[in-house]
């Protein structure tokens with residue numbers, strides 16, 4: 001098989017057309033699961049292999065960094081197979097080691113050079129080259145070793161300004177709200193003074209002032225927030241034609257996945273790069289090679305400024321549209337490869353309730369499959385119990401399902417708690433995507449602040465965070481004094497403490513502590529060029545006394561924090577291996593950008609819990625979509641807002657189309673949300689919008705056409721507990737657990753038959769709560 005055949009063999013004719021496209025604009029539109037991402041992946045491989053495009057000339061934007069990684073791996077596979085063919089070998093018959101050798105060869109020569117990632121990570125990378133040529137409207141500048149402020153840190157800074165510096169009313173100027181407003185103003189490209197002119201009232205003036213101080217602080221810290229990361233390149237390109245032309249020529253081929261969720265800043269960036277800042281008609285079509293794939297029905301990020309009309313305008317923006325002929329610049333994919341027909345019918349039927357859309361064809365490739373199951377629970381706990389039973393039942397009935405084949409999707413993060421409790425009790429391994437991120441944990445933020453200070457000593461925020469962590473007797477008064485000196489001399493905090501005057505002005509013991517801190521930082525700064533990131537992290541955590549303080553604390557919590565710090569070192573090692581870059585600065589940018597959606601590690605052992613928003617682009621054999629209740633999904637705000645309601649329906653469409661084989665839709669008749677009172681709940685309108693003939697109720701209640709649904713007693717359909725014969729347990733009994741080993745029962749909660757056992761296992765520091773109906777426990781004789 002030659003390259004061309006190899007690369008085109010797993011594609012249908014419409015996909016082939018997209019993949020073989022070389023230059024000029026192309027829009028691929030299609031419904032969920034129709035192979036858009038596959039087409040984009042293969043096209044990049046085709047550009048590299050068939051058209052011999054230099055990987056450095058390809059810019060590909062994905063929705064998560066993880067998606068970028070997967071696409072790269074897929075390309076490595078495709079090209080490695082090709083290398084095997086060239087050498088007259090069958091790839092599949094090579095040993096694992098040999099296959100990996102070929103993959104690494106492709107990685108070194110090809111995929112490593114690709115510009116592939118999220119908008120944020122790509123812009124971060126680009127700015128490391130050119131940020132020094134940028135100036136904001138106040139003439140402020142940044143250097144290459146700028147640090148990236150993540151969302152939490154941006155809010156900390158806003159809070160410091162509103163509450164400490166400006167003494168504003170905390171309720172009236174709520175941090176998140178202010179941060180959100182400033183982000184919006186920034187993305188509209190408005191300066192503080194411009195905003196002040198437009199919003200000529202008290203609030204407008206205050207926000208403009210906070211915004212102005214916020215920008216000032218960012219510049220002083222040599223930092224950028226997530227908005228700047230996109231806005232600065234756009235401004236830089238607008239300011240400097242030469243730089244724009246350089247990058248326009250660099251990125252000869254641009255590809256964007258999930259184009260329907262592009263916002264205006266991202267669009268502007270892509271437009272500038274693809275057209276060199278001209279109108280499309282002013283440059284030859286060969287020089288604007290832009291390939292985007294998307295589905296307007298899956299646009300779900302309007303609250304972050306995404307606008308699917310950007311997708312709909314693609315041909316006007318980039319193409320030379322011929323009257324009555326779209327085919328040159330658009331390919332439609334109509335074959336769905338993901339879901340069984342029943343699931344696809346339900347999704348297509350539901351989305352047709354939206355007004356603002358263009359109808360599409362989506363044909364199934366698989367048979368009808370099982371019907372979609374709906375279940376009415378009494379409350380969130382009952383809902384979780386139901387899911388637990390189903391999970392066990394399905395996994396045992398179908399040996400080909402491993403835990404990674406299951407996903408539970410919900411509308412809001414808060415819903416995961418009830419589900420998690422039941423999963424823990426049922427001993428089902430799970431993974432929450434988008435919970436408290438690793439990088440948001442206190443000890444990790446502390447460690448990162450040390451590291452940032454090493455590469456960018458003017459980063460005041462990081463300095464404040466660690467100067468007295470662990471405690472060094474440098475209190476608030478001292479910090480205020482240092483702050484004062486910094487303001488007077490227009491210097492950064494670091495410049496003050498590293499200079500001589502601070503030491504002379506401060507008292508004996510404090511001065512000594514500060515001096516030791518300065519020595520520590522300077523010592524490790526000198527190692528930046530010679531030591532690797534993991535070595536530096538290990539070193540500074542030990543020498544600063546940070547680790548020792550946690551060790552002395554010696555609690556379960558401190559043990560976990562120490563483990564997390566070790567995990568940070570591991571992350572740096574892994575980063576070094578994957579990117580052949582052991583520098584601290586490379587690792588740091590990567591850490592700031594690791595988004596919550598990238599946490600998804602589909603271990604073979606775990607089921608996935610995530611919000612519907614996070615599930616975009618993914619697929620699972622079995623999906624549970626929970627909490628289908630009016631006011632929850634669709635959410636409360638959308639009930640009186642038709643535009644918002646359509647967005648909720650798109651979100652439901654995304655959720656349904658994640659499922660390949662089985663789909664369960666659950667709702668409860670009462671629910672306690674956000675710690676409020678228990679409220680009665682009504683089934684979601686989306687359930688009624690599904691075609692009754694592909695839906696079947698599991699339980700007494702049903703909706704749709706009652707004659708076509710099966711009515712059974714709520715519990716009757718649940719499988720009996722998959723457990724060994726029952727026995728009663730008493731406190732003090734010893735038992736053996738498959739995974740945790742020997743343990744002793746310390747507590748018994750609840751009444752038979754619904755008891756839960758608190759067990760302290762010899763292998764585990766903290767007691768575990770176990771449901772003996774679901775988990776096998778072997779009794780052990782005393783002694």
Ligand SMILES: Nc1ncnc2c1ncn2[C@@H]1O[C@H](COP(=O)(O)OP(=O)(O)OP(=O)(O)O)[C@@H](O)[C@H]1O
Pocket residue numbers: 010011012015030031032033034035036037038039295298336337338616617618619657
């Ligand atoms: N031509 C094909 N033959 C067989 N399977 C295919 C083909 N094209 C795509 N697939 C498979 O179908 C599934 C969906 O493909 P893909 O994820 O690319 O769809 P998508 O259009 O990007 O979906 P979404 O809109 O959810 O992002 C994947 O498992 C993919 O491997």
Ligand SMILES: [Mg+2]
Pocket residue numbers: 036037038617
């Ligand atoms: Mg996709």
